[in-house]
Amino acid sequence: MENIYRPYFDPDFDTLIERIHPPQVCVDNDTCEDCTLVKVDSKNRHGILLEMVQVLTDLDLIISKSYISSDGGWFMDVFHVTDQLGNKLTDESLILHIQQALCPARSGGIQKQAQSCIERSIRPRHVSTNQTTLEITGIDRPGLLSEVAAVLAQLHCHVTSAVAWTHNTRAACIIYVEDEANGGPITDPKRMAEVEEQLESVVEAHHYDGERRRVSVTAPAATRTHTERRLHQLMSADKDCETCSSSCGDGEIQVSIENCKEKGYSMVNVRSRDRPKLLFDTVCTLTDMQYVVFHAAVRSKGSGAFQEYYIRHMDGCILDTESERSRVTQCLIAAIERRVSHGLRLDVCTRNRLGLLSDITRVFRENSLTIKSAEIRTRGERAIGSFYVTDASGNEVDPNTVELVKKQIGGTALAVTKSPAWVPLSSPPSTQRSPSDAIERPRFSLGSLLWSQFERLSGNLGLISS
Numbered sequence: 001m002e003n004i005y006r007p008y009f010d011p012d013f014d015t016l017i018e019r020i021h022p023p024q025v026c027v028d029n030d031t032c033e034d035c036t037l038v039k040v041d042s043k044n045r046h047g048i049l050l051e052m053v054q055v056l057t058d059l060d061l062i063i064s065k066s067y068i069s070s071d072g073g074w075f076m077d078v079f080h081v082t083d084q085l086g087n088k089l090t091d092e093s094l095i096l097h098i099q100q101a102l103c104p105a106r107s108g109g110i111q112k113q114a115q116s117c118i119e120r121s122i123r124p125r126h127v128s129t130n131q132t133t134l135e136i137t138g139i140d141r142p143g144l145l146s147e148v149a150a151v152l153a154q155l156h157c158h159v160t161s162a163v164a165w166t167h168n169t170r171a172a173c174i175i176y177v178e179d180e181a182n183g184g185p186i187t188d189p190k191r192m193a194e195v196e197e198q199l200e201s202v203v204e205a206h207h208y209d210g211e212r213r214r215v216s217v218t219a220p221a222a223t224r225t226h227t228e229r230r231l232h233q234l235m236s237a238d239k240d241c242e243t244c245s246s247s248c249g250d251g252e253i254q255v256s257i258e259n260c261k262e263k264g265y266s267m268v269n270v271r272s273r274d275r276p277k278l279l280f281d282t283v284c285t286l287t288d289m290q291y292v293v294f295h296a297a298v299r300s301k302g303s304g305a306f307q308e309y310y311i312r313h314m315d316g317c318i319l320d321t322e323s324e325r326s327r328v329t330q331c332l333i334a335a336i337e338r339r340v341s342h343g344l345r346l347d348v349c350t351r352n353r354l355g356l357l358s359d360i361t362r363v364f365r366e367n368s369l370t371i372k373s374a375e376i377r378t379r380g381e382r383a384i385g386s387f388y389v390t391d392a393s394g395n396e397v398d399p400n401t402v403e404l405v406k407k408q409i410g411g412t413a414l415a416v417t418k419s420p421a422w423v424p425l426s427s428p429p430s431t432q433r434s435p436s437d438a439i440e441r442p443r444f445s446l447g448s449l450l451w452s453q454f455e456r457l458s459g460n461l462g463l464i465s466s
Helices: 013-020 048-058 092-102 104-109 112-121 144-154 189-205 227-237 278-288 322-338 356-366 399-409 446-461
Strands: 024-028 036-043 062-069 074-082 132-139 157-167 170-179 214-218 253-260 265-273 291-301 304-313 344-351 369-379 382-391 412-418
Touching: 024 092, 036 048, 036 092, 048 062, 048 074, 048 092, 048 278, 132 144, 132 189, 132 227, 144 157, 144 170, 144 189, 144 356, 157 227, 157 322, 157 356, 170 227, 189 214, 227 278, 227 322, 253 322, 265 278, 265 322, 278 291, 278 304, 278 322, 344 399, 356 369, 356 382, 356 399, 399 412
Parallel strands: none
Antiparallel strands: 024 036, 036 074, 062 074, 062 291, 132 170, 132 214, 157 170, 157 369, 253 265, 265 304, 291 304, 344 382, 344 412, 369 382
C-alpha cells in the first residue's frame, strides 16, 4: 500500500499575525476640537471596513470624515465622529462599547461592572437572532404593508420590529415576529408554512401575473445578516437599480469611475448630498458586490458629501469593461437613494401590544396616506417607530389630515417635519452662499435620537409604563 504524505498546516497559523500584533482601537478626544477620532489598526480581511462602519452607524453616530488604508495585509482607519447633536463622545460606557465592538479581544480586559453597564445602556438594534424573520419584496403599491400587518395580527404573530423601504416602484420589508401563545419565536414548520402561505396570498393580490415578488419565513438562526444590509441585498436582488443612471435627476448623485492601471486600482468617486448612514450604504454595496476597498477618503462639507475609493474585485481585477462600471454606478446610486427620505415623518411612541403595526398602518390607509419608509421597534411594554408618509399622489400631507392621524393613533404621536427638498449640490455662479451654509453640519435624525434616548432611559430606569 502506497503511503501518501500531505503537508501539515498548523490551525493556529491564521491567527498568528493577530496574536503577534493584536488589533488596537483608540478613541481620541484631544486631537480635534469639534469631533472625536476613532482610530483602528488591525489585520485586514474582507468585510472588516463594513463591520467598523456598521458599529458606528448602529450607534447613530455621525461620521464626517474617514481615511482608510488596507494595503499590505493591514487595516488602518481613522473616523471623525460626533453624536447626533454634533458633540464629542464623552460617555465612558459608549467609548468602552466602541472599543469592545471594534476589537472583540478587548472585552476580556473590561471589568465585569463596566461590561454590565455597556450591555444595559447599549443594545444591538439591527440584528435579531431570537425571532422568526419575514422577508417580503415586490411592487410598491398602497396598502401592502397594512394588509401584511393585519394578516400577522390575525395569525397571532406579534411584531417585535420591522423595517420597510421603497425605491423605484419596488418595496422591501423585514419583519421580526414572535408567537403570541408562548412569547417566543415560531419554530413549528407547519405554523411557519401557514404564515408564509397567508402572506404569499396577500402579496400575490397586489401583483399581476408574472410580476416579481418574494415572501420568505425563516426560523431563528445563530448568525443573521444585519437588517439594513439585508434590505440592500433584497432590493438589489429585486433589480430596483435598473433605472438608475450615472448622473441622476438634476445631479443630486454623481458617480464616476476611472482606472489607474499603473497602480492596479479602479478609482470610484461619489458625490451626493450628505445624510446619516451614507458611508454605511456605500461600503455595504461595494462589499456585497465583492469589491475590496484598499484606500479611501470620505468627507462632508456643508450639505455635500464626497467619497473616493480605490478598489479591486476580490479576484484582483479592476473594472475593465464599461458594463461592469455601469453596473457599479447603478448599484451605488440605488444604495444612496433607498434611504433618502420623502414626505412627512411621523414619530410614534406608544404602548406595545399585539396588532400595533396593523393599527397604525390601517390609520394611514384609511386616511389615504402612502408609506414611503417605516421602522418600528419594541422594548418590553413600549414601542417606538418612524414613518415617512405622503398622500396617495405622492404629494405633501394636508395638515388637517396629520392632526386626525395623530388622534387616531394615540400614544405620543409627533409630526416632525417635511423632508427637505433634494436639491443639486452645485449652485449657479450667481448664487451666494451665506456664512451659515458654509458651516452647516450634517442633518441628524430626530427619530434616531428619540430611539437612542429611549433605549438609554429604559436601560437605566426600567420600563416606563404608559
